Amino acid sequence: MESKVNFTIVGLFTLTLVAALVAILLWLGTGGRYYKIYDTYYAYMNESVSGLNLNAPVKYRGVEVGNVRDITLDPANSERVRLLLKIERGTPVKEDSVAVLRTQGLTGIAYVELVGGSLQSPLLQAKRDEEYPVIRTGPSLMTRMDIALTSLLAHVSRVSDNVNAVLDEDNRRAFKHSLAQIDTVTRVLAAHSASIEAGVNNASKTLENSARASADLGHLIERAVRSAEAIERLANETSRTAAAVPDTLQGIQLLVDDLRELSASLRRVSDQLERNPDTLLFGKPQPEPGPGE
8 A cells, every 4th residue: 555655656746847847948948938028019011921920030139029929911901911019028119110021041931120219219109099009110121122123124124115216217227327427437538548647747837837927926026116117217307308408309208208108008017917916827817798798
């Protein structure tokens, strides 16, 4: 009888020990989550949640702070997916916090990442008509890439249409004709390269001569002015001489008039050279045609 009682006590002790070990292992395996207090939140996704499973982790800046308890369609809008999130109390879920779907490496297993949440923003609270506080959501990386790729393809398509519109049959013929004209001009220039080179050399020499003429122009004008002054003085002296000799008055007066006309011509030439030095090289410019000419 005593042996039977001993076996019963040993069995109960063994079962209690195994249960305690199992409880300790569960506690260690779950990180003590069953002894933590969680707050409940909703998050509404406007994209596919493929790869997101129940009990998927919820992370705040990479730190696991909760899990996904339920995944259903939004009863009020079938185009959205409603996530029920359990997040540890004390996690700073702010009004400007955003829930984003992310994947772990190449496995495709998704989780919810909480981003944002500035220090100045107040904690998120449920509104009057809400069962739980609602966390705003943002597009995932794949959704952003899909939008960007779609936009890029649309731009490429428009560019392709514009290129096809520009390069129609008429424009291609015109472009081909232009290329042929350019080829003809190139051959003509190559055939007359020697003449073109000679013309360039002549133009260079002309410019050099113009520069030298411009440098000498000041001296030339100064000489013309001095000649005019000398002729004028000679005319005055001749006039006084003619007054002293009455017999030669008429001939000398004619000489004086000629000298004065020569002096005036020299002054006009010097004035014209000062106003338009190109006259020395290219001659007097032609007057502009009048009305009706």
